[in-house]
Amino acid sequence: MQTTETIISKETLKKLLDIEKLRYCFECGICTASCPMAELLGKDYNPRWLLEKVFLNPESVLNSDALWLCAWCYRCYRHCPQALRIPEIFLFIRKTAAEHGFLAPLDKALPKIVENIPLPLATTLVCFHPERAGLDREKILERIEQIRFENLKKRKRTKTAGIFQRKVAVIGSGPAGLTVAHQLAQKKCKVTIFEALPEAGGMLRKCIPEYRLPKQVLAKEIDFIRDLKVEIRTGVTVGKDLSFEDLRKEGYKAIFIGVGAHESQKLKVEGTDLEGVIHALDFLWKINSGEKTEMGKNIAIIGGGNVAIDAARTALQNGAKEVTIFYRRSREEMPANPWEVKEAEDEGVKIEFLVAPKRFLGKNGKVSSIEFVRMQLGESDESGRRKPIPIEGSEFSKEADMVILAIGETPNLTFLPKEIELNEDGTVWIDPITMETSLKGVFAGGDAATGPATVIEAIKAGKRAAESIGNYLESLGG
Numbered sequence: 001m002q003t004t005e006t007i008i009s010k011e012t013l014k015k016l017l018d019i020e021k022l023r024y025c026f027e028c029g030i031c032t033a034s035c036p037m038a039e040l041l042g043k044d045y046n047p048r049w050l051l052e053k054v055f056l057n058p059e060s061v062l063n064s065d066a067l068w069l070c071a072w073c074y075r076c077y078r079h080c081p082q083a084l085r086i087p088e089i090f091l092f093i094r095k096t097a098a099e100h101g102f103l104a105p106l107d108k109a110l111p112k113i114v115e116n117i118p119l120p121l122a123t124t125l126v127c128f129h130p131e132r133a134g135l136d137r138e139k140i141l142e143r144i145e146q147i148r149f150e151n152l153k154k155r156k157r158t159k160t161a162g163i164f165q166r167k168v169a170v171i172g173s174g175p176a177g178l179t180v181a182h183q184l185a186q187k188k189c190k191v192t193i194f195e196a197l198p199e200a201g202g203m204l205r206k207c208i209p210e211y212r213l214p215k216q217v218l219a220k221e222i223d224f225i226r227d228l229k230v231e232i233r234t235g236v237t238v239g240k241d242l243s244f245e246d247l248r249k250e251g252y253k254a255i256f257i258g259v260g261a262h263e264s265q266k267l268k269v270e271g272t273d274l275e276g277v278i279h280a281l282d283f284l285w286k287i288n289s290g291e292k293t294e295m296g297k298n299i300a301i302i303g304g305g306n307v308a309i310d311a312a313r314t315a316l317q318n319g320a321k322e323v324t325i326f327y328r329r330s331r332e333e334m335p336a337n338p339w340e341v342k343e344a345e346d347e348g349v350k351i352e353f354l355v356a357p358k359r360f361l362g363k364n365g366k367v368s369s370i371e372f373v374r375m376q377l378g379e380s381d382e383s384g385r386r387k388p389i390p391i392e393g394s395e396f397s398k399e400a401d402m403v404i405l406a407i408g409e410t411p412n413l414t415f416l417p418k419e420i421e422l423n424e425d426g427t428v429w430i431d432p433i434t435m436e437t438s439l440k441g442v443f444a445g446g447d448a449a450t451g452p453a454t455v456i457e458a459i460k461a462g463k464r465a466a467e468s469i470g471n472y473l474e475s476l477g478g
């Protein structure tokens with residue numbers, strides 16, 4: 001029988017220390033303060049403590065369920081003054097644990113995920129990634145369903161007390177809106193979700209590709225929330241089919257805005273109006289909704305984030321011959337998760353770094369080539385990454401019969417009443433504690449309030465908002 005001591009050998013530890021300069025952790029705790037899982041799980045998940053254990057006594061961590069609770073949002077890394085890639089350090093230990101059969105901690109982690117996260121199947125696939133440690137994801141999904149079923153039986157027996165009979169409107173059926181509905185329905189609120197698209201799920205349904213999150217897995221999550229007596233009205237755009245005023249008149253006492261960030265940022269270069277130039281969210285939605293999409297042979301993707309990677313892999317898997325990502329910074333600055341980049345490259349996606357498009361050129365109104373300019377990196381900008389600067393006279397052309405723009409998204413909040421204040425970056429302003437907007441009784445969260453982020457952060461926002469909405473409804477009395 002192997003012991004943890006024989007597993008974390010000096011050799012293994014050296015590999016781990018090579019991943020990151022662990023010695024230089026400042027113990028400032030910013031990782032924990034910025035971690036959505038730490039907020040969702042309280043004492044059960046504290047990346048700062050876990051990191052310390054990894055550093056001081058890695059053997060002890062192999063048996064820790066906390067190891068399996070990192071949701072890969074990279075908030076810790078983005079806020080860490082030492083830029084330690086904590087999720088990758090934890091993954092290294094997870095893999096070591098899995099390889100040596102230390103799976104009891106995972107078994108202890110799954111009930112915590114089910115208990116605290118309203119979309120446990122979807123988040124397991126897009127956030128927790130058990131398969132990254134070499135485990136069978138189907139078996140883990142089965143186990144999660146079993147735990148959820150057992151919890152439900154217990155809950156039916158104990159019968160939760162209903163404290164409200166109030167109507168709450170949720171705008172948007174992404175993870176933030178679904179979480180608010182899930183939480184408030186259990187307090188016996190009458191929750192209606194209004195969703196502009198024909199199907200519920202937000203970005204999970206609209207853009208995350210099938211190979212990462214199968215539709216039937218998402219459908220199970222939505223059905224579970226519907227079973228809590230949440231009404232989901234799809235095909236209803238608030239601001240077009242219904243106004244805020246209508247919602248008030250229909251008796252909704254509180255409103256949650258969870259409309260995400262679905263407006264693609266515009267690239268200010270010539271030729272974006274040519275046929276064959278498309279925004280990544282539109283492209284992914286066409287594929288996800290089964291719309292017949294003529295795939296280019298030679299596809300150029302502009303951008304370097306996860307959306308660019310999803311668009312590139314989806315294009316390749318749907319028949320494109322050659323797909324190249326063009327990114328204006330270097331590999332180190334790429335915002336996409338490194339493992340997604342690797343998987344894309346393994347599938348055949350090419351990446352060209354330090355290039356930016358100057359204009360798109362067309363024949364008969366259809367895109368045919370792109371003029372690029374090479375870039376070099378200068379000083380760090382406000383994002384903390386080194387700023388790309390064009391190199392004069394370095395222009396070159398590449399052929400492309402389809403261009404997919406993946407350069408960022410912002411929320412579309414033009415439908416909101418003018419009393420609701422917006423931030424400078426176009427997101428909705430909220431009180432950071434209560435998540436109430438500047439209009440009383442109206443709350444917001446998820447990408448609409450933060451800009452594009454992650455599923456786990458939207459869920460955290462939904463939970464916090466539901467708590468505040470509950471307090472607000474109680475304050476109304478009666």
Ligand SMILES: Cc1cc2nc3c(=O)[nH]c(=O)nc-3n(C[C@H](O)[C@H](O)[C@H](O)COP(=O)(O)OP(=O)(O)OC[C@H]3O[C@@H](n4cnc5c(N)ncnc54)[C@H](O)[C@@H]3O)c2cc1C
Pocket residue numbers: 126127171172173174175176177194195196197201202203204207208209236237238239258259260261262281284306307310415445446447448452453454455456458
């Ligand atoms: C291609 C892609 C891949 C991603 N991959 C990952 C990943 O692997 N892991 C991860 O954690 N995150 C990922 N994300 C990010 C993640 O999907 C979002 O952060 C998350 O979905 C935000 O949740 P939300 O509830 O705030 O908004 P959304 O999920 O965007 O949902 C908002 C919903 O509101 C609806 N809506 C908008 N306006 C109105 C209106 N006026 N009336 C009615 N309904 C309206 C929209 O149709 C949408 O359904 C990805 C995003 C994209 C685009």
